[in-house]
Amino acid sequence: MVNTSVKIGKLTLRNPVMTGSGTFGFGSEMSEALDLNALGACVVKSTSREPRLGNPTPRIVETSSGILNAIGLQNGGIDNFINEKLPFLREYDVPIIVNLVGYEVADYVYLAERLTEAGGVHALEINISCPNVKHGCDFAVDPKLTFELITALRKATDLTLITKLSPNVTDVVSVGRAAADAGSDALSLINTLLGTAIDIRKRKFRLANVTGGLSGPAIKPVALRMVWQVHQALPNIPLVGMGGIVTAHDAIEFLLAGATAIAVGTATFINPTAAIDVAAGIEKFLEEQGIEDVNELIGAVTR
Amino acid sequence: MPVSAQQYLVPVISNDEIIADHRVLTCYAPEVAALARPGHFLNVSVGDGYDPFLRKPFSIYTVNRERGEISMLFSIVGATTRGMAKKRAGDEIDLVGPLGGKIFQPDTREGATHVMVGGGYGVPPLVFLSKELLSAAASTNIEFIIGARHKDLLLCEAELAEAGVTARMTTEDGSHGMRGRVTDALRVVLAELGASPVTVYCCGPTPMMHAVSDLCLEVDVPCQLSVEVGMPCGMGVCMACVVDLADGRRVRCCTDGPVFAAGEVKW
Incomplete structure (x- = not known):
């Protein structure tokens, strides 16, 4: 019997596998396909203060080994989440992590207070880095703004805070350090990489939003490098690694690079059970390798 | 569902x-x-x-x-x-x-006629619907209109004949059946049916569905449209396949549809 459980802030996950925000709906959509209780944690779609309609279509286009998305954070707003989505999630014995998005510090604080009060939410993932909305990257590219935001959130809630970092920055470590210094319990990385694609016959951009966030196996090497970099610089803060994870092999690479947990995102679109398949694959690997505790893998890569 | x-x-x-x-x-x-x-x-x-x-x-x-x-x-x-x-x-x-969340809801009114209007690869799901209706009740009234640009692109005529459904074919170039579009044939069918209960079920290219939808609204006949937009996940989680509705809502085609009522969709 191997130990697969890991700790992220105050949370104990039964295995290191989370879902990627925006790829798993609000859990209910996927609950027929897989047992949510078999996940390490369930991260639901970004929730904002007011409902958002998101961007025009096309919102997702296929690229080499990946997709570009420009959904634009469509969601029903916090009231809808608390009243319509959360009761379903409370029935499960799995940590529920809500991804928060706002325009300014006050929005994030409001959301954190509402979700803390609501009960049934175990951690907040702070989306400071959505590339598809105006001002979506303001916090993520500036360590000072990140520090101010996370400081305010730390005062507003005792829930575990996970700050989601953008790869679209010059120095990911400095933003991660700012979040850690401000009291973020963990960091998740990476969000999508800003990109675009063009229809050469129509001479038009393929996304209505022109640019979008690249995800899928195409970005895995970049994500893995960034996880390793941040872990080297900030070895004491737990990382949730993500970016192109499809298989247990991919996930184990992230653990070795320094991630304590990982998220399966885009892969769910192709294989509805991808997240629990990855969890089972990690366990199988531990057994095969005679490794008693998954924590032994974390950051264990050597040159 | x-x-x-x-x-x-x-x-x-x-x-x-x-x-x-x-x-x-x-x-x-x-x-x-x-x-x-x-x-x-x-x-x-x-x-x-x-x-x-x-x-x-x-x-x-x-x-x-x-x-x-x-x-x-x-x-x-x-x-x-x-x-x-x-x-x-x-x-x-x-x-x-x-x-799929909302699928075709067959008209259950006594003596209802089910009018299928299909174009291109919108025809197959309507063949499935027709066969299901006929296997539930062999006496079901079905009218079937199939449209294409040219006769070589018409689908499923023989399969429908085998199931006992005589499809009305329309081609834009007049190479087979009625010259014109499915809406031209639909006007004829609806006129023939007069005031009896009718529901139109439509699947095909978007401009065709838009035209069929407009016609059904004009003559006040219920119409169900199977809308096609790109669906990256199909399970309601990626939020890419959204359809704007007339009431201002923006919903997922895959799990809130793919079948919508005429008048529900904002074109």
Whole structure:
């Protein structure tokens, strides 16, 4: 019997596998396909203060080994989440992590207070880095703004805070350090990489939003490098690694690079059970390798 | 209705060309066959590695629940359909489904006539619907209108005849059946039916569905449209396949549809 459980802030996950925000709906959509209780944690779609309609279509286009998305954070707003989505999630014995998005510090604080009060939410993932909305990257590219935001959130809630970092920055470590210094319990990385694609016959951009966030196996090497970099610089803060994870092999690479947990995102679109398949694959690997505790893998890569 | 986002790797039974670049692929998928209803769709992958990366949605053409078989009628247009065209009996195909939230809701009014209006690969799900209605009650009144640009692109006429349905064909160039568009034939059919209860079920290219929808609203006949937009996940989680509704809501085609009422959709 191997130990697969890991700790992220105050949370104990039964295995290191989370879902990627925006790829798993609000859990209910996927609950027929897989047992949510078999996940390490369930991260639901970004929730904002007011409902958002998101961007025009096309919102997702296929690229080499990946997709570009420009959904634009469509969601029903916090009231809808608390009243319509959360009761379903409370029935499960799995940590529920809500991804928060706002325009300014006050929005994030409001959301954190509402979700803390609501009960049934175990951690907040702070989306400071959505590339598809105006001002979506303001916090993520500036360590000072990140520090101010996370400081305010730390005062507003005792829930575990996970700050989601953008790869679209010059120095990911400095933003991660700012979040850690401000009291973020963990960091998740990476969000999508800003990109675009063009229809050469129509001479038009393929996304209505022109640019979008690249995800899928195409970005895995970049994500893995960034996880390793941040872990080297900030070895004491737990990382949730993500970016192109499809298989247990991919996930184990992230653990070795320094991630304590990982998220399966885009892969769910192709294989509805991808997240629990990855969890089972990690366990199988531990057994095969005679490794008693998954924590032994974390950051264990050597040159 | 919850979606059934179950993944199956199932054997192909046959894969036959019916007209140029159009094929019918039949596979053995008893779980899918048991659940599939007209309006549902399947999300297919023939991906070798990560190319093509996403699944693609296909409507269901025939279902044989006794034999556990389902089929899809597809035209060869891209990487997925090229991959599907290469499948031979005994090969496996990877599908997720049946997917779809709101599907066709047959008119249950006494003596209702069900008018199917299909174009291109919008025809197969309406063939499935017609056969389901006929197997529930052999006396069901069905009118079927099929449109295409040219006679070589008309689908399913013989299959419908076998099921006892005489389809009215329209071609834009007059090469077969009535010259014109499906809406021209629909006006004739609706005039013939007069004041009796009628529901129109439509699936085809967007401009065609828009025109059929407008006509049905104009003459006040209920109309159900199976809307097609790109569906990267098909399970309601990626939020890419949104459709704007007349009431201001922006909903997912895959799980809030794909069947919408005329008047519901903002074109």
